[in-house]
Amino acid sequence: MEKNTKRANLLPYGRQWIDDDDIEAVIKVLKSDYLTTGPAVREFEKEIAQYVGAKYAVSFSNGTAALHGACFAAGITKGDEVITTPITFAASANCILYQGGKPVFVDIDRKTYNIDPKEIEKHITSKTKAIIPVHFTGQPAALDEITSIAKKYGLVVIEDAAHALGAEYKNRKIGSISDMTMFSFHPVKHITTGEGGIITTNNKEYYEKLLEFRSHGITRDRNKMKEVHGPWYYEMQFLGYNYRLTDIQAALGTSQLKKIDRFVEIRRKYADQYNAAFSNLPQITIPYQHPDGQSSWHLYILRFNQELLTVNRKEIFEQLLSMNIGVNVHYIPVYLLPYYQQLGYPKGLCTNAEKLYEEMITLPLFPKMSQEDIEYVIQSVKKVISMYSI
Numbered sequence: 001m002e003k004n005t006k007r008a009n010l011l012p013y014g015r016q017w018i019d020d021d022d023i024e025a026v027i028k029v030l031k032s033d034y035l036t037t038g039p040a041v042r043e044f045e046k047e048i049a050q051y052v053g054a055k056y057a058v059s060f061s062n063g064t065a066a067l068h069g070a071c072f073a074a075g076i077t078k079g080d081e082v083i084t085t086p087i088t089f090a091a092s093a094n095c096i097l098y099q100g101g102k103p104v105f106v107d108i109d110r111k112t113y114n115i116d117p118k119e120i121e122k123h124i125t126s127k128t129k130a131i132i133p134v135h136f137t138g139q140p141a142a143l144d145e146i147t148s149i150a151k152k153y154g155l156v157v158i159e160d161a162a163h164a165l166g167a168e169y170k171n172r173k174i175g176s177i178s179d180m181t182m183f184s185f186h187p188v189k190h191i192t193t194g195e196g197g198i199i200t201t202n203n204k205e206y207y208e209k210l211l212e213f214r215s216h217g218i219t220r221d222r223n224k225m226k227e228v229h230g231p232w233y234y235e236m237q238f239l240g241y242n243y244r245l246t247d248i249q250a251a252l253g254t255s256q257l258k259k260i261d262r263f264v265e266i267r268r269k270y271a272d273q274y275n276a277a278f279s280n281l282p283q284i285t286i287p288y289q290h291p292d293g294q295s296s297w298h299l300y301i302l303r304f305n306q307e308l309l310t311v312n313r314k315e316i317f318e319q320l321l322s323m324n325i326g327v328n329v330h331y332i333p334v335y336l337l338p339y340y341q342q343l344g345y346p347k348g349l350c351t352n353a354e355k356l357y358e359e360m361i362t363l364p365l366f367p368k369m370s371q372e373d374i375e376y377v378i379q380s381v382k383k384v385i386s387m388y389s390i
Helices: 020-030 040-054 063-073 089-098 117-123 143-153 204-213 247-255 260-278 313-322 338-342 351-360 370-390
Strands: 056-060 081-084 102-105 128-132 156-160 178-186 197-201 300-303 360-363
Touching: 040 056, 040 197, 040 247, 056 063, 056 081, 056 204, 063 089, 063 156, 063 178, 063 197, 063 204, 081 089, 081 313, 081 338, 089 102, 089 128, 117 143, 143 156, 197 204, 204 338, 247 313, 260 370, 300 351, 338 360
Parallel strands: 081 102, 081 128, 128 156, 156 178
Antiparallel strands: 056 197, 178 197, 300 360
């Protein structure tokens, strides 16, 4: 590609990679006797659990539903408080509200952009029930510190690992460490089922609650029933939801999972190239890589130093977009969203998070990008920096 020649079409910030074997896996299910919640779902759950090193996995229709299920299994109810980060998608906090709980937003670490463990303990009260750390961009949160705090106060830890399939913390796969861990399979994530999510856990009680929660609160386990009318009988024992994944989706997920290591390897390679290209530019800050974790690089975030630029983040964003680079911003601090403002969360609640929001831009990063794509993004960012540097 000629240097700085504008692309003919938009390069998105993320995109799925579907091969013929993925399509064949789906076709096989379409020709089978089961289309929903059959053998393909059980196979997918088994493979995910094995991959992350957990005893159990329960699939859901999407990541948000999975988080809702985890909050239910953890016993979160009206009046409970749950600590989480504001730099995340709204679902990380919404799942608390679904159960009648109250999200308590704790500021982020200035380096990692993940929830700051030093701030967590300051926000624990007698009403605190759980902590939902988010592995933002795929970089693991400080799980040792978070787990220690949780044990001290008897709290449940639910990891939001929507960004972190394939990530590792101290040589352990994310998904095998805390009480429960959620993964998302939206098309921009590491593998896709179209829409889908899963909870992994080592706790049998949580596992059984999750299974029933995703299927109307219904059980067919005779040991749990109040009475038995016959072999057809089932009982709805609490108000659950229809949050089931289909066999069609699960077959796609199992096929995709076979490629996860290659997908993550490519993401890491491209992130390394971005880091090498941008590390010596004082106008921007590249992502910090914590020595305790190995990121799976769902997102690549650049932070722009406003003091060394003549324009703000919005103008840089628009300039890159005009070059057909599908930049994005992840995320608006959750409590700044209108709904949360109506709930009474004040602006200025988490100063580190709000400052990061004003200065960050997400660059394209996904396995199906070509080397030419990566070089175009690098050249374009450098061009914009040179245009607007003081």
